[in-house]
Amino acid sequence: METLLNRYRNITVLLLVIFAQLVLIAVQVRNDRDVRMVRIWSVTAITPLAKVLETVRGGTSGFFRNYILMHDAREDNRRLQSEVDRLKMENQFLKGEISTADRAKALVAFQQRTQSRTIAARVIAAGAGANAKVVFVDRGSGAGVERGMPVVTPDGIVGKVIAAYPTASEVMLITDLEFAAGVVSQKNQVVGTLKGQGQSTCKVDYVPSEEKVEVGETFFTSGDDRIFPKGFPVGVVRVVRPNSPYQEILVEPTGLERGLEAVLIVLEGVHQAIPEVRPANAPVYLGTPPPPAAGEPQTVQPAGPAGTDADKLLQRYKQIGAAENHKFGEGAPGTKPPDFNIKVPAPGAQETGAAARGRGDAANPPNGQLPAKPEAANPNGAAKSGVAASPHPRVAASQATGAPASQNPPPRQ
């Protein structure tokens, strides 16, 4: 028996194992119940591994997901960066277009405003040569352009035509070494010659050292060169160095400040006035006073600015001279000087118009004050024409009203 079992041991074990499992299946099928214990063992053995695996998988997938997200973010960043670059270029282009449109608008406005006959031209090319400050414009002799005609922009002069071809012209810029033009300063009317230096600035030559030129003031064309009409802006003074015999003055051309794209060629130049310098310490703008109510005396504001104490003193001396028929600077030595002690109204207390007319101060001066004499004060008979004819304010007030100065004695206030 033992030998038999040994001989068929393997098959016996196989049959036993299979039989046991068959019984297991039969029990489960018959009772319709599960063998829970075996499943618990299996689940207990498997689930920790599954948990570890899930943890590793979650971490790994999270890492790869983050990596992919980062990769996508990098891709998005690159795409957005290229988009920003494209938009920047587009923005620059549009800004350029707007600038061009603004320049064209300013050009048209200037063309309509100026009295000179001009023709608009566009700069199409720059001249060859490192130091040559020459450009080509798209208007030539076919459009009436001739050699020597000035080229300007609303901001200032640009250059002059040095060659006119049928369809284009060659323009020498004011920065060219060979360029020269007559200029005059705005403040003190100092005359000089503008010369190009081959750089961004030009110099004004032949200005004597005793002439006063200030940094910041503007030079205009003087018209002396017979090329540029008088009154076109040239440039702003940036450097003034005293030198002998002529000052060294460098100006920055205003016509080239905003680039050179569109210009005006002056076909027929008309001289124009150089604009006056606006005072740096201009008074604050004051509106007109409200209209007086019915029955109230109307006061008139002084015509000019209040001025300094020296101005007031000068005005007072003028009034005294006018009151005493004295002309300053004409009296010979030893003659009687004017009486400076007479009382004249302070320049700030001038009254004209209805107030002076109502009070009649001129007819009844205060103590020691001379009565006004319209004929003497205004020998040319200008009393009926206006206030400005008489330097004396009270006399002028009387003249303005047209009433005799002796009438209507003023009430004392």
Place this chain on the structure above:
Amino acid sequence: MTEYGDRYLVGSQREQVSRFRARVMLFVPLAAILFQVYVPRFDFLGFLGYLELPLLVTIYFALMRRSQIGGLFIGAFIGLAQDSLSIKQPLGMYGIVKTLVGYFAASVGLRIDVEHSVIRLLLTFFFYFFHEFLYWVLARGLLGRQIPFEIQRTLVLGLLNAVVGVTLFHFLDKLREPA
């Protein structure tokens, strides 16, 4: 198989019996079962559900250990574990099938050289088909389930599992203890 034949075969191939560490014998089947129940739950890895890794592991250990009793117990253990993790599956179905596979694989391993890849491929293909057919028979006979047996599908999957099995066996060979 006669007593003389057993003695002769066992004596001639005693040196070729592979031995594995206990942890390898424990964790490799667990990993195979875990693979089968865990990996296919991901949609993009659903195709891996066609791989019968517990069967491949059973075949490998049975072939390499060249022990019929060891093979049948390995098959029973893996089969019962697989049953216990299967939904609505009575315990013992895969157990019986894999017990038989383990026993017969070990019997084959005692008679032929199973180190060659082609032999492994053919054996794996055969045992896959045998496994599926036996399961179908048991399901119909014991549980009365009218499940179809698709021969072509079984053959294709058998080939797939055989190819994967040869590759898997190559890696499992690294886990053998040196002689």
